[in-house]
Amino acid sequence: MIRRFGETPEKGRTYTRRPGVYALLPQGKDLLVTWYDDGQNPELQLPGGGIDPGESPITALHREVFEETGWLIAAPRRIGAFRRFTYMPEYDLWAEKICMIYSARPVRPKGPPREEFHEALWMDTAVAVQMLGNEGDRHFATRHLNRL
Template structure:
C-alpha cells in the first residue's frame, strides 16, 4: 500500500491516476525548490507528470530543467507517496502517485521554461518550513535525518 498524504479522497468522486517525479535537488548544502504562481501560489519540489512512454528518469531531468533551468544528477530514489487533489490547470481530479528522488544540481543551463515557476535556493530547514504539501516535507525530513542533505 502506498502511503497517502494531505486530502482524503472525496466520496463518489472519480480520480485519474497520474504518476509524477519530484526532485530534492542539493548543491553546496542548499536545496533548490520552486515557487509556483497562480492558481497555486505555493512552494514545491521541482517535478511533475510522467508523459506516456517516458521513463521516470527522463521525466525527472525534463521537469527539473523546465521548472528550474538546472541540469541534475539523480542519486537515489527516496520513496513514493500518493495524494488526492483537484488540478485546476487540467480541470482534473487526480490521484497523484509521487516518486521522490534525491539529486545533485549540476549546472544552470537556462532560465526556467515555465513562467509560473520561480526557482529558489534555500536551506533544508527553511525548505521544510515553506513546502506546501506534507508528502514532500516527509521525504525532505527523511533525507535530512539520513544525512543526505
C-alpha cells in the first residue's frame, strides 16, 4: 500500500493513473527545486513529472529533471513513493498520481529549463520544506532535512 497525501478521492469521479518520478537534488544544505508559474497556478515543486509510455523510471527522471531545471544528474536512488488525487489543469485531467521519489546528485547545468513556465532555483532545504506545493513533496524533503 502506497501512502496517500492530499485530498481524498471524490466518489463517482474517474481518475486516470499517472505514474511519475520526482527528485530531491541536494547540495550541502540546499535543494535544487523548480518554480512553476503559468500565471494561474504558481507552485514550488520537486523537479520531475510523468513517465512516458515505454519509458523506464530512471530515463524519465533524467529527462524530466533536465527539462525542468536544465541540470544533468547522477546516481539516482529511489527513496520512496506516494500517491495523490488531483486535478491537472494543464491536461484537463483528474489524476491519481503515483509519485516515485528519488535522491540524486546534481552534476552540472547545461542551460535554462526547456519546459515552459519553469525556473530552476537553489533553496535552503528548511525553506523548501515550508514552500513546496504538495504534502508528499514536503514529507520527503522533511525526511531529507532531518538527516542533515
